[in-house]
Amino acid sequence: MIASDLNLYNTADRAVSKFVPLSAGKVGIYLCGATVQAPPHIGHIRSGVNFDILRRWLTAIGYDVTFVRNVTDIDDKILHKAVHEEIPWWAVAMKYERAFSDAYAALNVLPPTYEPRATGHITQMIQLMEALIANGSAYAPGNGDVYLEVRKLKSYLTLSNQKLDDLQSADDADLTYKKDPRDFALWKAAKPGDPSWPTPWGDGRPGWHLECSAMAHAYLGEAFDIHGGGLDLIFPHHENEIAQSESAGWKFANIWMHNAWVTTSGEKMSKSLGNSLQVMEILKKVRGIELRWYLGSAHYRSMLEFSFEALEESSVNFRRIEGFLQRAKELLKREIEPSISAQFAAAMNSDLAVPQALADISELVRIGNSAITENNLDAIAKSASEVRGALSILGCDPFDPVFAGSNNAKTEILDGLIALALEQRTAARARKDFAASDAIRDSLTALGITIEDTPTGSRWTVN
RNA sequence: GGUCGGAUGGCCGAGAGGCGAGGCUCAGGACUGCAAAUCCUGCUACACGGGUUCAAAUCCCGUUCCGACCUCCA
Numbered sequence: 294m295i296a297s298d299l300n301l302y303n304t305a306d307r308a309v310s311k312f313v314p315l316s317a318g319k320v321g322i323y324l325c326g327a328t329v330q331a332p333p334h335i336g337h338i339r340s341g342v343n344f345d346i347l348r349r350w351l352t353a354i355g356y357d358v359t360f361v362r363n364v365t366d367i368d369d370k371i372l373h374k375a376v377h378e379e380i381p382w383w384a385v386a387m388k389y390e391r392a393f394s395d396a397y398a399a400l401n402v403l404p405p406t407y408e409p410r411a412t413g414h415i416t417q418m419i420q421l422m423e424a425l426i427a428n429g430s431a432y433a434p435g436n437g438d439v440y441l442e443v444r445k446l447k448s449y450l451t452l453s454n455q456k457l458d459d460l461q462s463a464d465d466a467d468l469t470y471k472k473d474p475r476d477f478a479l480w481k482a483a484k485p486g487d488p489s490w491p492t493p494w495g496d497g498r499p500g501w502h503l504e505c506s507a508m509a510h511a512y513l514g515e516a517f518d519i520h521g522g523g524l525d526l527i528f529p530h531h532e533n534e535i536a537q538s539e540s541a542g543w544k545f546a547n548i549w550m551h552n553a554w555v556t557t558s559g560e561k562m563s564k565s566l567g568n569s570l571q572v573m574e575i576l577k578k579v580r581g582i583e584l585r586w587y588l589g590s591a592h593y594r595s596m597l598e599f600s601f602e603a604l605e606e607s608s609v610n611f612r613r614i615e616g617f618l619q620r621a622k623e624l625l626k627r628e629i630e631p632s633i634s635a636q637f638a639a640a641m642n643s644d645l646a647v648p649q650a651l652a653d654i655s656e657l658v659r660i661g662n663s664a665i666t667e668n669n670l671d672a673i674a675k676s677a678s679e680v681r682g683a684l685s686i687l688g689c690d691p692f693d694p695v696f697a698g699s700n701n702a703k704t705e706i707l708d709g710l711i712a713l714a715l716e717q718r719t720a721a722r723a724r725k726d727f728a729a730s731d732a733i734r735d736s737l738t739a740l741g742i743t744i745e746d747t748p749t750g751s752r753w754t755v756n
Numbered sequence: 757g758g759u760c761g762g763a764u765g766g767c768c769g770a771g772a773g774g775c776g777a778g779g780c781u782c783a784g785g786a787c788u789g790c791a792a793a794u795c796c797u798g799c800u801a802c803a804c805g806g807g808u809u810c811a812a813a814u815c816c817c818g819u820u821c822c823g824a825c826c827u828c829c830a
C-alpha cells in the first residue's frame with residue numbers, strides 16, 4: 294500500500310494538503326477526549342468514531358500509529374456533580390469514564406494506544422508551568438493561580454483567525470490578579486473542600502488547557518503529527534494549548550483536525566435534550582454496528598442532523614450490505630478475505646471522503662448481488678472482499694468478533710431447530726402443499742425469523 | 757462587534773465550472789406457487805436576485821434565512 298497519497302484538511306490553514314508525517318512511517322495523534330462528568334451522547338461518540346476511522350485508515354496504509362486520547366478527570370463540572378450525587382469526585386470521574394469506555398466499545402472504537410488521565414500527570418504540568426514562568430511567559434500573582442500572559446504571544450489566535458482585541462471580554466474577568474482579562478489560567482488555586490495538589494505556588498488543581506499540552510508532550514514529544522477534537526474546541530482550548538506549548542518552545546501539532554457536530558433541529562446538541570440521545574439509550578433501538586454506520590456515514594467536517602428516521606434509513610441501508618456479505622460467505626463456503634479497492638483508497642485519501650466511499654460500496658454490493666444471481670463465484674468473492682475491506686476500515690465489519698452474537702451454543706441449537714422446520718417446509722413445498730409450507734413460514738415469521746427461498750435452498754435470518 | 761460554517765429532490769446525504777454520487781421511501785417490472793431477498797425501470801434537485809463563461813449547484817457581487825465560537829463544551 295502506498296501511503297504517500299493521503300490528503301487531509303488542516304484547520305490551521307483551512308485547506309486540504311498532502312499529509313507528510315514528521316517521521317517516516319509513523320504518525321502520532323492526540324485527540325481531546327471526554328471530560329467525564331456525564332454519560333456520553335452521540336455527539337461525543339461521533340468524534341470518537343471519526344478519529345477511529347482516521348486511525349484505521351492510517352494503519353491500513355502502512356503507518357505505525359500512536360493514538361493518544363486523554364480523559365479529563367478533574368474539572369469544575371465533576372466537582373459540582375460530586376456534590377449533587379453525594380459521592381466523591383473521583384467516583385464521579387470513574388463512573389463516567391467507564392460509561393465512555395463502554396460506549397466506545399459498543400461502537401467498536403479501538404482503545405487508544407495510551408489513554409492518560411489528567412490527574413496522573415500533575416508532575417508534568419508543574420514542570421511545564423515552571424518552564425513557562427522561568428522564561429517569562431506565565432506568572433503566578435500570589436493567589437495560588439498561575440496565568441499565561443497572552444499579550445506577550447506573537448502568534449496567539451492564529452488557529453481561529455481572531456484578533457485579541459476583537460474578543461468579547463468575559464463579564465466576570467477579575468483583574469485583581471490577571472494582567473489582562475484574556476490571560477487564562479494554567480492552574481487554579483484550591484478552594485476549601487476541593488481536591489488539590491501541592492505546587493511551588495500553592496495548592497490547587499490543573500486548568501483544562503494545561504493538561505492536554507502536558508499529556509500530549511509526555512506521550513508524543515515536542516512535535517507530533519495530528520491533533521484532533523470537536524469544532525468547538527478550536528477556541529479557546531486548542532488556541533490555549535498552542536499558546537502554552539509554543540511558549541515552552543515546543544513545535545506541538547503539525548496538523549489540526551476538527552470534527553463537526555451532531556445537530557438536532559439544526560442546532561448543536563445540548564443537555565437540555567435530556568437523555569434520549571445518550572449512546573446507551575439509542576443502543577436499545579439499534580445495534581452498535583448500525584449506530585456506528587450512521588455516525589460515520591456523513592463527512593466528518595459536515596454537520597450530521599440527527600433523527601431516528603434517518604438512523605433507521607441508515608440501518609436499512611447497512612442491512613442490505615450485511616445481507617450481501619452473509620450470502621456471499623455461505624455461497625463461497627469460506628471466510629471473506631478483506632481487500633482494499635482502488636476506489637475506496639482514493640476516497641479515503643481524499644480527506645476521508647466516506648460518503649464517496651459509501652457510494653462505491655453500494656455499487657460493489659449491486660455487482661456482487663448480481664454475481665450471486667449468476668452464481669459467478671469469482672465475481673462474488675471479489676466484490677465481497679472489497680466490501681468487507683471497506684467496512685473493516687469504517688469499523689463496521691459484520692464479521693468482526695466485537696459485533697458477533699453472544700451465545701454460540703444457543704445459536705447452534707437454534708440453527709438445528711430451524712433446519713428441522715425448514716426440512717418440513719421444503720417437503721411440503723415439494724408436494725405442493727402450500728398451505729402447510731406457508732403455515733411453517735408464518736410461524737417462523739411470528740418468532741422474528743425471516744425465510745428466503747434461494748436456488749440453493751431456503752435460508753433464514755433473525756430480524 | 758469579531759471569527760467560522762451552512763441552505764441540494766418526499767427524506768438523508770455527496771459534489772465545488774462541463775455526461776443529474778449514493779442511500780432511504782414510493783410506483784412499475786423481472787424472478788418466485790405466494791412471499792422474502794435480489795436485479796431492472798421511473799420520481800431530474802441545488803435559498804433568492806444579478807453577473808462572469810460556450811457552459812454555473814459549483815466562480816464573482818448583493819440579499820434572505822439558519823447555526824457555531826468569543827474563556828464549561830465532541
